[in-house]
Amino acid sequence: MSDRAVSVVRAGALTTVQDRGRPGHAHLGVPRSGALDAPAAALVNRLVGNRPDAAVLETTLTGCALRPRSDVTVAVGGAPCRVTVDGGPVAWGAPVRVPAGALLDIGPAVSGVRTYVALAGGVIVEPVLGSRSTDLLSGLGPAPLTDGTVLPLGPERVPHARVDVAPQPAPPAELVLRVTLGPRDDWFTQEALRVFASRTFLVSSASNRIGLRTEGPALERARDGELASEGMVLGAVQVPPAGRPVVFLADHPTTGGYPVIGVVRTGDLAAAAQAAPGTPVRFVAVRRR
Amino acid sequence: MSVRVLPVGDDALLVELASGAEAEALHAELLRRRAAGLLSAREIVPAARTVLLDGLTDPGRVASELAAADVPPAPPRADAAVEIPIRYDGPDLAEVAALWGVPEEEAARIHAAAEFRVAFCGFAPGFGYLTGLPPRYDVPRRATPRTAVPAGSVALAGPYTGVYPRASPGGWQLIGSTEAVLWDHTRVPAALLSPGTRVRFVPVGPAGRAGSAGSTGRMGTS
Known part of the structure; x- marks a missing residue:
């Protein structure tokens, strides 16, 4: 099984190894990291018969191309794209058998941002603090893929999941994020809270795995001064001095000093991960469960 | 102890306290409760004046328990202080000494005499905010942050001392350098410092500006 590996032929704009991340170390300054569209990563793992915590590849907008050294079952999901094996089209969102030495090409995202590629057996690079995820904030985990990188794969589990094709949500034309207000909503004017929960923002092209940045109306603070650094959660909507909300994604810093106006429901973050720059964003205030 | 409990999302709580010492005490108490299976x-x-609890199954119940909590001061730690070798050779040592109104040698002596704790x-990863200097030695951040601070730099800002685990941008006042490895993910534990750890800085060799702070203490991945 020593040749269970894939070579990266085209790494694309940004392709990283991701699993479910390394939660539980925030008190040491270690971000949780992990696949941004966690349901998509879980689905492609299921399609190839992997455990849910197997490491997959997360591409960004431009896809990637791989050449397996042995026959391997793969599944591609998340952002829809054209998938080919040696130039011939194959299924997206379904298990596909790729022969040893063939070229698997994951095309640019037709819509959405991040495509997930599961390889049967999972990518088994060396884990760091229990996770193989690349953390772009702190530099933990494997470096982003480059052309020529060779990724080892684990043994294939049999039998595979008996799923031929699985429905997946389309990337959002408009991103609607449910938000519970606080803990620092009292740092903002009533007008800012009204603007936040009613106006439309746009996804900024400066967004990344650390945060979904927005463009739009500035949120005005009700008080001056600095907030002492405090712990941050996934989905926190932090408002830097310029007033444009930033939604914290998987690689977010564990502490921060800008006030958090609200927190996005975890279930809405997969859609946030797939919202391309320019997508309209609305924040809808909801009651805490 | 006055405790303000703020809900954060659906399954987290931010507990706000009057001081850093109270936050340390509550943190120690919460670790004790978690270890005992009570949390x-x-x-x-x-953090500076708060403790965040994330991933709670019943935040409402925990919030009411915290509001009624009687938290003892943080118990003294039985384990020995971590000793960090230091050369007081940082480019901002003169500025810090001037802010303190003492010669550079005296600034180094004051810093090395203090007993620190990781607040x-x-x-x-591995960057601790250390308290222990008397409040009169608080210093402001630099007006313009540096784009590259070498790994192993020992620095001051506000009431805190910190050691940069790897090269990064930074706005703290650099007073010295160490060869201690603050973070090594192949080591158990990976972090030399964690909240509550006691720390002393131990001067090595004569103070000088010839240190090579950038060459050690780097993280295993980059």
């Missing part, structure tokens, strides 16, 4: 939380994150971590 189920994925993350317990202390909390953040900014980067």
